[in-house]
Amino acid sequence: QQQVKQSPQSLIVQKGGISIINCAYENTAFDYFPWYQQFPGKGPALLIAIRPDVSEKKEGRFTISFNKSAKQFSLHIMDSQPGDSATYFCAASITSGTYKYIFGTGTRLKVLA
Amino acid sequence: GAGVSQSPSNKVTEKGKDVELRCDPISGHTALYWYRQSLGQGLEFLIYFQGNSAPDKSGLPSDRFSAERTGGSVSTLTIQRTQQEDSAVYLCASSLDTWGYGYTFGSGTRLTVV
Numbered sequence: 330q331q332q333v334k335q336s337p338q339s340l341i342v343q344k345g346g347i348s349i350i351n352c353a354y355e356n357t358a359f360d361y362f363p364w365y366q367q368f369p370g371k372g373p374a375l376l377i378a379i380r381p382d383v384s385e386k387k388e389g390r391f392t393i394s395f396n397k398s399a400k401q402f403s404l405h406i407m408d409s410q411p412g413d414s415a416t417y418f419c420a421a422s423i424t425s426g427t428y429k430y431i432f433g434t435g436t437r438l439k440v441l442a
Numbered sequence: 443g444a445g446v447s448q449s450p451s452n453k454v455t456e457k458g459k460d461v462e463l464r465c466d467p468i469s470g471h472t473a474l475y476w477y478r479q480s481l482g483q484g485l486e487f488l489i490y491f492q493g494n495s496a497p498d499k500s501g502l503p504s505d506r507f508s509a510e511r512t513g514g515s516v517s518t519l520t521i522q523r524t525q526q527e528d529s530a531v532y533l534c535a536s537s538l539d540t541w542g543y544g545y546t547f548g549s550g551t552r553l554t555v556v
Contacts, residue, residue: 335484363544372446372533372547373485418484427498428473428537430545432484 331356333421335433342440348406350436352419355400359421363430364393364404367416376417377404409440444468446548448534454554455524463519463551467536474517475545476509479531488532491517524555 334353342348352362360381365373379386379393379402386393392405406413416437420430447466455461467474476488487501491511502508506525511517521528531552535545 365544365547370549372535372549374547375544378544420485427490427492429475429487429490429498429501430485431487432477434482434484 331431333419333431333433335419335436337436338434339437340439342409342438344409344411344440344442346409346440348404348409348413348438348440350404350417350419350438351401352403352421352433353399353401354421354431356421356423357400358423359431361422361424361428362393362395362402363420363422364391365418365420365432367418367435373418406438409438411440411442414438414440446534446536446546448532448548448551450551451549452552452554454556457526457555458523460520460522461524461553463521463532463534463553465517465519465534465536465548467515467517467534468546469515471536471538471546472514473537474511475535475537476517476519477533477535477547479533479550481530485533488519521553524553526555529553529555 363378364376366376367373377391390407395402416435418435419433422430449464474491477485490498493514506522509519531550533550535547537545
């Protein structure tokens, strides 16, 4: 119940294309869903986050779509650029308590120039 | 400081030795977390500090792992009698004690047990 399942494991997209990464969860108590971007040799960096009271959040080229009934959320990267090549992690947490995150296993994105 | 600082960045140790990993959180961040990232895996929660106390130690994999935090600031993760399966990147993160703020991670310590 504590798992967050992330897919695909890896993704190759042409420059200018749309990258889509999906996550699914079971625990309905989760109420905060961040996405992190990690470059090699660096720690993950917060990209965008959403709460379940909204169905979509957009920041620049990055959009989270959230489907509460399906217990799924996804990251869309519009106009993907080679600089977006990184590993992306979704996560979920329960914001009462320790704010411990349960992370997905990551998606390695490569954007071809 | 401006970010979360971790040291050393890399550590190679012999099986059976003890190691200490250090984390300097962002000044003023009361919450501090340790995570472990194994090759090709997601991030695995180890321990959470609020101030100097650790209300959630549920992720520590065995009693060989311990952590402390002093002065509400620096934290040390200690692994005793290291094993090869302890090889991983150990990440520290800090946050303000408010749900709306995501973590800020350090760059991690890559631990290799040989």
